[in-house]
Amino acid sequence: MTGSERGFVPQILVVPAVFGLALLVVPLTALVGRVQWSTLWADVTSPAALSALALSVQTGVLATAVCVVIGVPLALLIARAGARSAALLRAFVTVPLVLPPMVGGVALLFLFGRSGWLGPTLAGWGIQIPFTTTAVVLAQTFVALPFLVLALEGSLRATGVGYEQTAAALGAGRWRILWRVTLPLAAPGLVAGVVLCFARAVGEFGATALFAGNAPGVTQTMPLAIYTAFNGAGVTQGTAVALSLLLLVTAITVLLLVRAWRPAATGVVR
Amino acid sequence: MTGAALEVHAVVRRGHFALDAALAARPGETVAVMGPSGAGKSTLLDVIAGLARVREGSVRVGDREVSARRTHVPPQKRGVVLLRQDPQLFPHLSARDNVAFGLRARGTPRDQAITAADEWLWRVGLPGAGAHAPRELSGGQQQRVALARALAAGPSVLLLDEPLTALDPETAGGVRAMLAEQLPAAHTTAVLVTHDAVDAAALAQSLFLIEQGRITQSGSVREVLSSPATAFGATVAGVNRVVGRARGGGWQAGPLALPAPLTGAVAALFRPVDVVLETVAAHTWTGALRLAESGDTAPGEWIARVERLEQTLAGVRVHTAEPGVAVDVPVDAVAGLGLVSGLPVRLRVDAASVRFVPA
Numbered sequence A: 001m002t003g004s005e006r007g008f009v010p011q012i013l014v015v016p017a018v019f020g021l022a023l024l025v026v027p028l029t030a031l032v033g034r035v036q037w038s039t040l041w042a043d044v045t046s047p048a049a050l051s052a053l054a055l056s057v058q059t060g061v062l063a064t065a066v067c068v069v070i071g072v073p074l075a076l077l078i079a080r081a082g083a084r085s086a087a088l089l090r091a092f093v094t095v096p097l098v099l100p101p102m103v104g105g106v107a108l109l110f111l112f113g114r115s116g117w118l119g120p121t122l123a124g125w126g127i128q129i130p131f132t133t134t135a136v137v138l139a140q141t142f143v144a145l146p147f148l149v150l151a152l153e154g155s156l157r158a159t160g161v162g163y164e165q166t167a168a169a170l171g172a173g174r175w176r177i178l179w180r181v182t183l184p185l186a187a188p189g190l191v192a193g194v195v196l197c198f199a200r201a202v203g204e205f206g207a208t209a210l211f212a213g214n215a216p217g218v219t220q221t222m223p224l225a226i227y228t229a230f231n232g233a234g235v236t237q238g239t240a241v242a243l244s245l246l247l248l249v250t251a252i253t254v255l256l257l258v259r260a261w262r263p264a265a266t267g268v269v270r
Numbered sequence B: 001m002t003g004a005a006l007e008v009h010a011v012v013r014r015g016h017f018a019l020d021a022a023l024a025a026r027p028g029e030t031v032a033v034m035g036p037s038g039a040g041k042s043t044l045l046d047v048i049a050g051l052a053r054v055r056e057g058s059v060r061v062g063d064r065e066v067s068a069r070r071t072h073v074p075p076q077k078r079g080v081v082l083l084r085q086d087p088q089l090f091p092h093l094s095a096r097d098n099v100a101f102g103l104r105a106r107g108t109p110r111d112q113a114i115t116a117a118d119e120w121l122w123r124v125g126l127p128g129a130g131a132h133a134p135r136e137l138s139g140g141q142q143q144r145v146a147l148a149r150a151l152a153a154g155p156s157v158l159l160l161d162e163p164l165t166a167l168d169p170e171t172a173g174g175v176r177a178m179l180a181e182q183l184p185a186a187h188t189t190a191v192l193v194t195h196d197a198v199d200a201a202a203l204a205q206s207l208f209l210i211e212q213g214r215i216t217q218s219g220s221v222r223e224v225l226s227s228p229a230t231a232f233g234a235t236v237a238g239v240n241r242v243v244g245r246a247r248g249g250g251w252q253a254g255p256l257a258l259p260a261p262l263t264g265a266v267a268a269l270f271r272p273v274d275v276v277l278e279t280v281a282a283h284t285w286t287g288a289l290r291l292a293e294s295g296d297t298a299p300g301e302w303i304a305r306v307e308r309l310e311q312t313l314a315g316v317r318v319h320t321a322e323p324g325v326a327v328d329v330p331v332d333a334v335a336g337l338g339l340v341s342g343l344p345v346r347l348r349v350d351a352a353s354v355r356f357v358p359a
Helices: A011-034 A038-046 A045-079 A085-096 A101-112 A119-124 A133-159 A162-169 A172-186 A187-203 A206-211 A222-230 A237-268 B043-050 B095-105 B112-123 B139-152 B169-186 B196-204 B223-225 B231-237 B287-295 B329-337
Strands: B006-016 B017-025 B028-035 B058-063 B064-067 B080-081 B157-161 B189-193 B206-211 B215-220 B240-247 B250-252 B256-259 B263-269 B277-278 B301-311 B318-320 B325-329 B344-349 B355-358
Touching: A011 A237, A038 A045, A038 A237, A045 A085, A045 A133, A045 A172, A045 A237, A045 B277, A085 A133, A101 A119, A101 A133, A101 A206, A133 A187, A133 A206, A133 B112, A162 A172, A162 B080, A172 A187, A187 A237, A206 A222, A206 B139, A206 B157, A206 B263, A222 B169, A222 B287, B006 B043, B017 B028, B017 B043, B017 B189, B043 B157, B043 B189, B043 B250, B080 B139, B095 B112, B112 B139, B139 B169, B169 B196, B189 B196, B189 B355, B196 B223, B196 B344, B206 B223, B215 B223, B215 B231, B231 B240, B231 B325, B240 B287, B240 B325, B250 B263, B277 B325, B277 B329, B318 B329, B318 B344, B325 B329
Parallel strands: B017 B215, B028 B189, B028 B206, B080 B157, B157 B189
Antiparallel strands: B006 B017, B006 B058, B058 B064, B206 B215, B240 B250, B240 B263, B250 B256, B263 B355, B277 B344, B301 B318, B301 B344, B318 B325
16 A cells, blocks of 8 residues: 555554543443453353343334334434434434433423423323333433434435435335335335344333433333442352343344444445 | 317426426327437426426326326326436346336236236347346346336336437347337337437428427427427428528628528528538638628629538538537548638538428
8 A cells, every 4th residue: 555545644643542542442441351260151140130120122122123113204204304303303302412311301300290391191090100100111212213213314415306206206105105115215224223223122221210310110211220339239259240241242242243244334335 | 179188288387497388299209309408408307207396387197197187197197107317227127127027016016917917028139138237238138128117117108218329329220129028019108318419310200390398399209300490400300491581582690691492480401411611711710701702702602701620420510600500521521621710611502402491
C-alpha cells in the first residue's frame, strides 16, 4: 500500500487514536480478566442469574416484536413523507435515542404512574403498569424503537419508490407491493434494525429501573441483576461478572450479525 | 376517433412548462413519439401511465376513461405498463420471478405463472435464464427480461420510454429486432418514445413529433420522415429543410436560389449527401462575400461558412450557416480540403435532388 492511498492525515494523531482505542478495549479486557472460569458455569446457572437471564430474553424478544409491529409502519411513514415532515418526524424519533434513559423512565412513570395522565384511568379498569413485567417491555420498547425505525427508514429511503411504481404498473396492489417489493428490498435495514433493537432492549437499565423497579423474577433483568450484585444484595459478584460477560458476548454476536449482513446490503440495492 | 385502443389529450402545466398534446393508437398499433429533450415526451408517458395527473383533457384506454379533470384511475388499475431506459428489474427476484410478477399480481396460480414466465423468456431470446438474478445479466439481457415482464402482464397499453438508449449499438440492434418481432406478435398497443428514427421506422406504424409541449406533426412513419414539417423533423429524418419564398417559378432562401413549381412560403428538402462542397478561391470571409455579391454563382450554388464538423459513421457531416445546411463529406476529403470552422465554402445542390413542400 502506498502512502497516497492512506491519505494525508497528520501522523501524530495516531497517539490520541491509540488512547481512544485503549479506553474502549482495556476495560472490557479487565472484565474478562476478572471472570472466575472455574465457577463460571455455576455462576451463570445460579437461580438468580437464570431468572434474570430468562426475564431478559423474554422481555427483549417481546419488546423487539412490539418494535417491529409499530416501528415498520412508522419507518414507512417517515420514508415516504415529504422532506420537511420527514425531518420533523425523524427528530421526534431521535429524541429518545439521545435522551438519558432515566429521563425516559421518569416520563413513562408520569404517563402511566398512579398520579400520571393514564394511570388512574387504567387503574379504574384494574390495570396497573408500573413495576410489572409489562413496564419492563414498555421501557425497553421506548428506548429501542428509534434504532429499528432509523435503520429501516434509511434503507427504505435509499431504495426509493421506482420499484414500487414498476410493481404497481404490473398490476400489484398496495399490500402485495409491501410484502413482495418494499420490505424485501429493505431487508438489510430491517435485519440491522431488529438486531440493534434487540441488543438495546436487552441492555436497557435506566428507564427500566425507574419505571419497572428491581423485583427479582418480575422486573429484574440482567443489567439490573448486575447492578444489584455490585451493591451486594441477592446475587454474588461472581454472578455479576459472569452475567456481564454474557452480555458482552451477546453484544459481539449482534455486531457480527449486523456486519455479516452488510455485503448482502450492497449486493441487493444497486 | 372510434375504435382506438388508446386516445390521449393531455394538458399538464409544470411551472413554466406546458404540455398540450393529443395522440391516438389503433388496437395492436405501435405509435412512436419523438421530440427534443424537454419537449414533454416523458410527461406524456407519465400521464398515460397514471403517474401524473391531467389538468384538462383525458386519457382513454379502450372504451374506459382513466384520466380526466376529475378522474384518476391509479396506475395499478389501468392495464398500462411502462418500460423505461433502466429495466428496473426487482433485484431480489430471479429473472423468472420478475416475469411472473405481473401474472401473480393478477392472481394466476404460481406454477402456471412460472410456466408462462419461462415461455416469455424463451420468446425474448433468453431460454434457460430464468434462475439468474438480474445483476448476473448484461444490460441487453436485463432489457429483454423487462420486456418479457411487461408483455407477460398482458397490458392494454405498453409504454416504452427510450428502451434502447442505455444499450451499446450492437446490443440495441438485437433488442430492436426482438421488439420488432414480439410487439406485433403480442398484439399489444404500444407507445414508443425514442430519439432514434431507426427505432420509429423499425417498430412503429405512425409517428408523432412533439416540440415544446405540442404535437407539431403526425402521420405514418414514412409520411413524416419523408416530408418533415419542422426543423426538428428534418433533423430526425436526416434531411436539410430550408424555408424560403417562391414566386414566378423561382424559389429563394438567402443566397440560395432554385427553380420551383410552387408559390408562397415553401420549404426545400434535400439530403446532406446530395450537396457538393468545394473550397472557394478566397480564404477570408470578406473575400468570399465579395465573390458571392459579384454574382459568380450558378442556380443551386451558394457561398456559406463552415460552422462545425461532426463525425458520422459514413464520414463527416459539415454544418454550415445561413441557411443552416448539413453536408456529408468523406473523411479523407475533409483533410484534403482543409476544412475548419469559419472557412468559407462553395455549396451546390442539383435541382433534381430537391423536393419542395409548402412550409
